[in-house]
Amino acid sequence: MRRRTEGQEPSEEPVKAETKVVDQGQHTQPKSKRRHTYKSVLIITGKCLLFMLFVPPFINHAALQREELPLRPKDGQIVDVGSGQKMHLLCKGQGKPVVILDAPTGMSSDIWFQVQESIAPLTKVCTYDRMGLGFSERLKPDETTGAEKVWGMSTTGRMVDDLQRLLQAGGIAMPFILVGSELGALNGRFYSHVHDGQVSDLVLINPIPDDIFEEDQWKEYWYSELLPSLVLRQFSAATGLSRMLIIVGAIYPQIKGENISEEVIQRWKYLMSNPTHQSSVVDEHYFMNESAAQVRDITKFKPLSSKTSVSVITGDSFDQQMPEHLNQMVAKLQKKFLEESYPSANHIHIKGVDRRMIYKKPSAISQHLRKLVNQRQAKQQSE
Secondary structure, eight states: OHHHHHHHHHHHHHHHHHHHHHHHHHHHHHHHHHHHHHHHHHHHHHHHHHHHHHHHHHHHHHHHHHHHHHHSOTTEEEEEEETTEEEEEEEESOOSSOEEEEOOTTOOGGGGHHHHHHHTTTSOEEEEOOTTSTTSOOOOOOOSSSHHHHHOTTSHHHHHHHHHHHHHHTTOOSSEEEEEETHHHHHHHHHHHHSTTSEEEEEEESOOOTTGGGSHHHHHHIIIIIHHHHHHHHHHHHTTHHHHHHHTTSSOOSOOSTTOOHHHHHHHHHHHTOHHHHHHHHHHHHTHHHHHHHHHHHHHHSOOOTTOEEEEEEOSOSOTTSOHHHHHHHHHHHHHHHHHHOTTOEEEEOTTOOTTHHHHSHHHHHHHHHHHHHHHHHHHHHO
């Protein structure tokens, strides 16, 4: 009995050992699965991040390359202005005097679409894109003319030099009527004071006062609120996010108003997704203070020709989306600088509009320009 019991005891130990092995296997298997799951999640997350970082910019770049030529205005031309730089010029109509339209800060020539169509039956009217905007090439360093050494890039001094070379290369007849809004108004003033006899009429729409950046409240708004939002748009365009947001309808072109064509809207979407255009938008706003200072200095140094008439068009406010105290500041400084610089200017007030009047109420602007053209044409016939 005793031997049989001893023989049975060893036979029970392997069974227990096997049971332990089985039990250990049951406990280790879930840990292996968890490690596999964590690894899969990390791989999927990494792939998603790589997709978000590289695929949208690539798709956006390819789309921009494909869209550029079809969206470029059919009547427009790319003009070589020297030093390997090319600018987009769009002229419609025939006759004299030629009307030149210079866009507001950071905007392409499409902003003038309705105004140009309205003036074209009377005479030749031209719009253009400043360097880096619209369909003009990216701004390049150019020290051949000497202007950049004096004025720097992305400032009014450089822009006026570009415009003068563009008009010369484009064969634009002089004298012409020069129309500018905001930064375009600064450019128009600079051009008119520097180039005697080339501008018969200067039209300033929502002109920016020379000394506005001396006001702390304005600088705070411009550099702490407006400029960061533009930098964000530039980043969004560079990463391809803007195109995705346009596709899903989260963002849309700001340009709205009377008879905006689908072609213009599509070009606007193209430019919203174009990092080169958005980068130039940021540059023009960033150097606005310097541009205003250049105009202030040049107008003091060189008075405007007595043969050049000046008209000023303003609305009820500069920008309805700005705080009211800033609009009041702009209106006060506008009145001051006009009284000091252009006391005999014809001041036209348009009710119910702000800086967006160019595309929200273009008929009011066209009406004044048509009047100027008729007056100049009648004078030419009498001579």
